[in-house]
Amino acid sequence: MRILLVEDDKKLADMIARGIKAERFALDVALDGDSGWEMASACNYDLLILDLLLPGLSGTEVMQRVRRQNQELPILILTARDATEDKVRNFEAGADDYLTKPFAFAELLVRIKALLRRGPVIRDSVLRVGDLEVQRLSQQVRRDGKRIDLTAKEYALLEYLACSPGRVFSRTMIIEHVWDQSFEGLTNIVDVHIRHLRSKLDDPFPKKLIHTVRGVGYSLSDED
């Protein structure tokens, strides 16, 4: 899997490159629109991550040129703009996904993996984390063989975390996945649901599965 990142800010490009390489993807970096377009047209990439404001060719122009040549290549837009009409315009111009700066790196990874159709999408009907068992078809949850009753939201939250054990999810990612939308002021709902989930899932047991990563978010794992 080879990814092309077109981002004019060197430090941001380095930060993203390091994170992506740690996930064992091959990554090339272009620091301006022209070289980005040259590289995209010269090699076969599996994913293009594109900043919109670039020196030389703008991100939108690069995207349009790439689209004329290649309809299949997934394109993820990184931008400092978040107005809805920009989003709409870019989706129309051929973007597959859209991430507004500043973003959590975990979120970038989730989106990259979703676009590459690999990674966290586990199709097993039963998810297991330690002694926790999540039956996806019947939506039943058991821990240590004991049945645990969850509300619909708690279940959706748990399933989301259980799909990628050990991965840290930000509140925004969780709320967008479980509630479809994110609102400033409402992200704290995640904390409340996590607390409810903990009281049912972790409190009766000595080993805790739900972990808080301060400043980042939550993860589910049977490691400490």
Add this chain to the structure above:
Amino acid sequence: MNPRSIRFRLVVWYAGLLTAIFALLGALMYARLKGFLEENIVEAQSRRARQIAETLLVNVKQIGEPYVVREVQSVYAPELSGRFIRITRVDGTEMYRSGPPNDQSFDPAEVEAAVPSTRREFARKQTLPDGHALLIATFRAVANGGPPYVVEVGAPTGPVEAVLNRLLLLLGIGLPLVVVVATGGGYFLIGRALRPVDRIAGKAEMITQHNLSERLPVVHTGDELERLSVSLNRMITHLDDAFQTSKRFVADASHELRTPLTILRGELEHLVEESSLAPEQRDRLGSLLEEVERLSKIVERLFALSRLDAGEAQNEWMPFDLTALAAETADQIALLAEDKKIAVSCDATAPVPVEGDRARLKQVVVNLLDNAIKYTADGGAVHLQTSIANGQAVLEVTDTGIGIPPEAVAHVFDRFFRVDPTRSNETGGAGLGLAIVKSICSAHGGTVEAESAVGRGSRFRVKLPIAKPNPDRIHHA
């Protein structure tokens, strides 16, 4: 009529001045005319007195007093012409005195004797007991080789007074008439001249920071008003520039901060994931990440505000039910209020159709509820209500919280405003939540207002235009 308006004051001044000038003119005219007429009468009488003295009395020795009396009587016929003639000898006895005039306007017997004078010729005005006045010219006649006589010839002032009274009447009617007509005309003319001021003022009142691109009407009259409207327009242009600059600055700053924040956040996240960290170090990094998160939120809000300022609220404009939005949001937020044992009640049953950007209006409800919960003590209550009142959609959020001091109520919607600056770290916000609420409401053609009593709670009321049922109108606005 406003007694302090320029129009009113000008007209009052104008009328006052006009009255004063006319009154002065009238008085002068009256005095001059009176003097002139009286002088004329006196002159005519003294001419007659001199004639009597120089043609008759000078030869009294030769012709004899009775002849003089006869002559005077026949030549001057004082009773017929309404005059008074008297000739007095040097010993004070009368040689001749005319009889009462035909019109009986005075009684000659009542005319006092002339006061002896060293002057040969003088005039006096004699008012008789019955109120009539006579102007009398006196002439000392010197007879050839005989004693002198005093000749008095007088005429009543009646005709003069009649003329003067006529003049007074004319002035009395004419002056107020002229003042009224002139004042009315002045009022009309001033009104006409000031009409552009009304138009300029009306337009100027409609210009706010949201439509600074508009300009005042310029009347090309070449007068002071044209200058005024041109300079006001220039001022609006300067204001517009200043506003644009500050908006651009906020937009640019919030834009430029995003990339460094992304790097900060990403690098810190990478660090946190390194397993070699001590728990204390991990905790510090977490704290840093929380601050980055806070900065990001401020940048996000500033950016949202600058987009709203630029009038970019109309992206996803659609009709929807405000009641459903309120109920749904109250439901989600109730979960957050649980912690503080605050009861969130929602009185939203009847549909309230509005038009707008649903996501942004949801942010309004979230911010208001979030605020209400934040500033309400444990165990309090927050109430949400939607209704239609006076043709407007109304959404009210009422809490039993700490309230807002009266002097702060007007400022709660200002950017970065805090009722209590020391609380900023506790509540975590940046004082932008309510500013965003206000901007979103204005962008939807609505308003938001706050009322509060310290210690008893606050109420925030959002008013939005109600959606027209006509489906053709849905995507305009």
